[in-house]
Amino acid sequence: MEYKFDLEKNEVLLKEFKAFLSEIKKNNGALMPALQKAQELFNYLPKEVLKLISDELNIPLAEIYGVATFYSQFSFIPKGENQINVCLGTACYVKGAQSILEEFEKELGIKQGETTSDLKFSIGQARCLGDCSKAPVVMINSDIFPLVKKKDVKKILDNYR
Amino acid sequence: MDRDRLLNIRNEKKPEIVEKLIRDDVVEIRAERVVLKGDYYKNQLRIALRNCDIINPFDIEEYIAFDGYFALYKALNDLSQREVVDIMKNSLLRGRGGAGFPTGKKWEEAFSFDADQKYIICNADEGDPGAFMDRSILEKDPHSVLEGMAIGGYAIGANKGFIYVRAEYPQAVKTLRHAIAQAKENGLLGEDIFGMGFNFDIELRLGSGAFVCGEGTALIESIEGHRGMPRPKLQRTAHVGLWGKPTIINNVETFANVAPIILNGAEWFRSIGTEKSPGTKVFSLVGKIENAGLVEVPMGTKLRDIVFDIGGGCQNNKEYKAVQTGGPSGGCIPKEYLDVSVDFESLDSIGSIMGSGGMVVMDENTCMIDIAKYFLEFSVDESCGKCIPCREGTRRMYEILELITEGKAEMNDLEELEKLSHVVSNTSLCGLGQTAPNPVVTTLKYYKDEYLAHIVDKKCPAKSCKALITYTISDRCIGCSICKKNCPVDAIDGELKKKYSIDNEKCIKCGSCYEVCPVKPVKAVEIY
Ligand SMILES: Cc1cc2nc3c(=O)[nH]c(=O)nc-3n(C[C@H](O)[C@H](O)[C@H](O)COP(=O)(O)O)c2cc1C
Ligand code: FES
Numbered sequence: 001m002e003y004k005f006d007l008e009k010n011e012v013l014l015k016e017f018k019a020f021l022s023e024i025k026k027n028n029g030a031l032m033p034a035l036q037k038a039q040e041l042f043n044y045l046p047k048e049v050l051k052l053i054s055d056e057l058n059i060p061l062a063e064i065y066g067v068a069t070f071y072s073q074f075s076f077i078p079k080g081e082n083q084i085n086v087c088l089g090t091a092c093y094v095k096g097a098q099s100i101l102e103e104f105e106k107e108l109g110i111k112q113g114e115t116t117s118d119l120k121f122s123i124g125q126a127r128c129l130g131d132c133s134k135a136p137v138v139m140i141n142s143d144i145f146p147l148v149k150k151k152d153v154k155k156i157l158d159n160y161r
Numbered sequence: 162m163d164r165d166r167l168l169n170i171r172n173e174k175k176p177e178i179v180e181k182l183i184r185d186d187v188v189e190i191r192a193e194r195v196v197l198k199g200d201y202y203k204n205q206l207r208i209a210l211r212n213c214d215i216i217n218p219f220d221i222e223e224y225i226a227f228d229g230y231f232a233l234y235k236a237l238n239d240l241s242q243r244e245v246v247d248i249m250k251n252s253l254l255r256g257r258g259g260a261g262f263p264t265g266k267k268w269e270e271a272f273s274f275d276a277d278q279k280y281i282i283c284n285a286d287e288g289d290p291g292a293f294m295d296r297s298i299l300e301k302d303p304h305s306v307l308e309g310m311a312i313g314g315y316a317i318g319a320n321k322g323f324i325y326v327r328a329e330y331p332q333a334v335k336t337l338r339h340a341i342a343q344a345k346e347n348g349l350l351g352e353d354i355f356g357m358g359f360n361f362d363i364e365l366r367l368g369s370g371a372f373v374c375g376e377g378t379a380l381i382e383s384i385e386g387h388r389g390m391p392r393p394k395l396q397r398t399a400h401v402g403l404w405g406k407p408t409i410i411n412n413v414e415t416f417a418n419v420a421p422i423i424l425n426g427a428e429w430f431r432s433i434g435t436e437k438s439p440g441t442k443v444f445s446l447v448g449k450i451e452n453a454g455l456v457e458v459p460m461g462t463k464l465r466d467i468v469f470d471i472g473g474g475c476q477n478n479k480e481y482k483a484v485q486t487g488g489p490s491g492g493c494i495p496k497e498y499l500d501v502s503v504d505f506e507s508l509d510s511i512g513s514i515m516g517s518g519g520m521v522v523m524d525e526n527t528c529m530i531d532i533a534k535y536f537l538e539f540s541v542d543e544s545c546g547k548c549i550p551c552r553e554g555t556r557r558m559y560e561i562l563e564l565i566t567e568g569k570a571e572m573n574d575l576e577e578l579e580k581l582s583h584v585v586s587n588t589s590l591c592g593l594g595q596t597a598p599n600p601v602v603t604t605l606k607y608y609k610d611e612y613l614a615h616i617v618d619k620k621c622p623a624k625s626c627k628a629l630i631t632y633t634i635s636d637r638c639i640g641c642s643i644c645k646k647n648c649p650v651d652a653i654d655g656e657l658k659k660k661y662s663i664d665n666e667k668c669i670k671c672g673s674c675y676e677v678c679p680v681k682p683v684k685a686v687e688i689y
Contacts, residue, residue: 028404029366031386036328036367070388070545071369073328089290090485090521091447093535099671127372127539128290129329132445133453142331150676 003078005046013041017049021056030057035068044078080115080122082160085139089128092136096150100136101125103153121160162348162355164234167225174226178216188215195227204471206433207457208441209257209294209417213301218336221343224304230349232420236312237357240423245316246272249419251427253439258284258375258412259490259516260592261438261505270399271317271407279319280408282384283310283416285326285333286368286375289488290539292519294443295413297455299326299333302417303340307363309416311350312423314361317409322361325380327368337365372489372543376591377410379545390545391591412517414443434460438504446472448521449479458503465499468522479524482623483607487516489536489543490596492603493529512603514596528625529608530615533600534562540597551594554585558601565612567628568619575612579605624688627670634661634674637685644674644686 007014020037024030034057038049045068054061068074086092086101101123105111108121115122131137134146138156145156179195182188189198196202197214207213216223224230236245250265271279283306287295298306310322326334341363344350352360366384373379374389381403383389402408418440422430431439438460444467447453451473458467468474468484475481483493492513494501501507508515523532537559546552561578564570582598582605589595605612614620621629634644640658652668655661663674678684 029384029386032366032369032383036369067386067388070390071371073368073370090488090519090535091291091453093290094448094521094523094527094532126329127288127370128292130287130293130296132291132293132447133455135447135453 003044005042005048007048010042014049014052017041018052018056021053025056031059031064031067035064035071035074039074042078044075078115078119079124080120082121082140084121084123085126085129086112086123087127087129087131087135087137087139088125089132089135091128091132095135097136099150100138100148100153103150104138104157107153107157121157162230164238164355167231167234170222170225171228171231174222178223178226182215201452201454201471204466205457206441206459208421208433209298209305209414209443210302210455210457211421212305213297213455216302218301218303219339219343221304221340221347221349224302228424229304229420230308232423233308233311233315233349234355236315236423237355237359242272242316242318245312245423248423248427249316252422252430253427253437254415254418254422254430255438255440255505256412257414257418257442257517259289259487259514261515264411264415267399267409267411268313268316270397271319271409274400274407276407278321278404278406279317280403280406281310281314281317281319281322282380282403282408282410283322283324283413284375284377284380284410285324285330285413286372286380287327287330287413287517288372288375288543289490289517289519291447291485291488291521292445292517294445294455294518296330296333298413298417298443299330300336303333303336304344305417305420306337306413307340307344307350309411309419310363311354311361312419313409313411313416315359317407319407319409320360320362322363323366323384323403324363325366325368325374325384328370334365334367341365371545372539373545373591373593376593379591380410381408388545390547391593393590414518435502435504437506442503442515442518444503444518444520446520446522448485449476449524449527450474450522451476460504461502463499464494464501464503467503467520468499472522475522475524479526481522482525482527483523483529485521485523485532485600486519487514487596487599488519489539490514490592490599491516491519492599493523493532493607494603495607497607512599512606514599526623526625528566528621528623529604529611530562530565530621531623531625533604534559534566536600537562537597540593544593544597548588548590548594550585550588551590551597554581554589555594555597557581558585558598562601565615566621566626568615568626570616572616575605575616630670631665631689632663632668632670632672632674633687633689634663635685635687636660637680637683639680639685641679643677643679647673647677649673 034053112123138145138148246269254264255261371389374383376391378392379389398408434440441457443457485493540555541559544551558581561574586598638660645653652664675686678686
């Protein structure tokens with residue numbers, strides 16, 4: 001699916017982002033914080049924003065692309081309004097997290113790494129959310145759901161629909 | 162801030178806090194120390210976790226009440242840089258991030274190397290899935306890490322520190338931000354700390370979801386704004402590190418041990434634990450265990466005591482099969498070795514590693530080949546791609562394990578797997594590749610018969626590999642039809658009050674029927 005970045009709609013956010021860039025510009029190693037901020041503000045890394053970073057920080061676009069593709073937190077398609085992260089860390093895995101992930105995929109009709117067409121949900125996986133004693137764990141946005149069972153999935157999603 | 166104020170805060174606050182905690186039945190006094198109450202904590206000795214769940218992490222005065230920042234004061238006021246380094250060396254504290262390198266020795270390298278700028282980095286990337294020790298310390302006692310870093314900064318002559326926190330820990334980031342600001346307000350970080358001319362500032366840097374960035378040189382690359390790929394180790398980071406300057410990287414738990422060592426001395430620390438691995442270690446005891454949680458015990462404690470006495474054994478009275486330590490770089494420890502002493506050397510000697518402290522317990526229903534495959538998949542995913550043995554080798558190993566769990570492997574695949582393990586560990590650039598085969602090597606060593614069952618008999622003894630099991634319904638069936646209603650692919654047929662049956666052609670082995678079968682005490686749905 002094609003996603004178009006709407007410059008007009010994002011005007012306020014872009015302004016905030018530009019201000020952030022000029023603030024960190026002089027710091028050593030400003031690229032990572034810049035990408036992190038962009039991901040946070042726009043929910044993904046639009047081409048237009050990457051170009052802006054390139055101009056402001058004076059780093060070639062190719063290099064930025066190289067860095068951005070290396071880290072799994074950055075995405076090139078918009079993440080959903082609600083980001084579901086199913087933990088597949090060891091503790092969760094041995095307690096059946098794989099089937100929880102499959103249940104979310106079934107419920108929403110998308111695979112992990114994808115976003116629903118109404119941009120409402122996206123599914124991702126995490127490598128341990130640090131709540132292993134309550135495995136299996138699911139995080140939606142920043143809400144943590146401990147000890148999740150397959151049959152809870154629908155109910156959990158209803159909170160966000 | 163000065164010594165009198167530290168003392169005042171401690172004298173005033175501590176009795177108040179302790180009285181309240183005792184009233185709330187949270188703590189008790191044991192050997193003059195305030196410790197958490199309850200069976201789970203009875204056999205623990207908490208040094209790195211000393212304040213966790215006792216103090217309010219958002220109130221710096223509560224940290225000071227429990228001797229916080231007294232060690233920093235002592236270092237700046239009473240000790241020379243050399244003396245701090247010597248205390249750390251004599252304590253024999255070994256890095257808690259995985260490799261167990263002596264911390265004092267590392268500090269000495271940076272201390273005695275002249276440079277106009279040095280850095281100290283706290284590695285809070287905690288990538289080992291199944292481990293959450295560092296997260297707990299950051300969220301529950303952030304100042305213990307800040308104080309440890311400041312003491313380290315003083316010792317080596319650095320005035321700038323970074324904490325590299327993984328993005329998956331937003332709460333830790335929040336707590337740290339708050340703690341750093343509070344420490345600055347109180348003159349415990351920033352310019353002229355305690356009015357003694359020492360400047361030290363700490364900045365937070367966030368990870369972005371790459372396990373390999375926990376490796377020291379990859380972490381440095383990431384802070385500099387590059388792809389987080391490890392550097393060849395031509396120079397020590399203690400000499401040439403962040404932006405080419407001498408840099409010390411230590412783990413969160415390592416830093417949390419620093420203040421108690423400075424306050425109580427190296428002798429005290431060495432009196433705990435074993436001769437070569439002094440002190441305590443925090444473990445995150447998780448998986449199929451009755452009492453999951455964080456455990457801090459002296460090094461040298463028997464694995465059995467951790468899993469059974471503190472952890473209460475496996476859940477639902479299932480039989481213990483293995484404990485996996487050290488995450489993707491570690492190995493599985495079988496029943497025969499439950500009496501192993503948990504310290505760096507002993508775990509190495511049986512093919513596993515201490516690692517950062519993850520302990521995932523597995524029971525009879527865990528398939529060891531599936532677990533090896535799980536970790537290999539992790540390594541395949543997280544390999545940065547810089548060196549070929551790791552990038553390609555781990556993938557080939559994963560493919561073989563996939564064949565085995567699908568029942569499609571032959572005996573020569575097993576030989577190939579062993580050969581590959583050897584090559585990948587011996588020729589990879591960084592610790593990730595060098596240790597990635599460990600889960601395979603240890604499961605091959607201790608659970609060879611399980612591999613053989615998959616390859617020769619095409620059976621999964623743990624009844625976990627989908628391709629190798631079949632579901633059937635036995636004569637115990639009461640004909641309630643619940644399984645039929647829950648089957649997602651209509652593979653179950655039958656009449657009410659009569660025995661139902663499963664069509665194995667249609668069955669996708671999702672296990673729904675087994676889960677819902679109400680027959681007791683033994684379910685009517687059986688797995689072969
Ligand atoms: C692939 C890989 C991942 C690592 N991840 C971590 C980590 O998440 N946290 C950590 O403290 N050390 C990690 N380490 C170990 C570090 O390289 C380094 O040894 C450690 O941070 C040094 O601190 P210490 O001496 O206090 O243990 C990792 C090493 C490798 C090879
Ligand atoms: S393994 Fe899922 S929270 Fe740690």
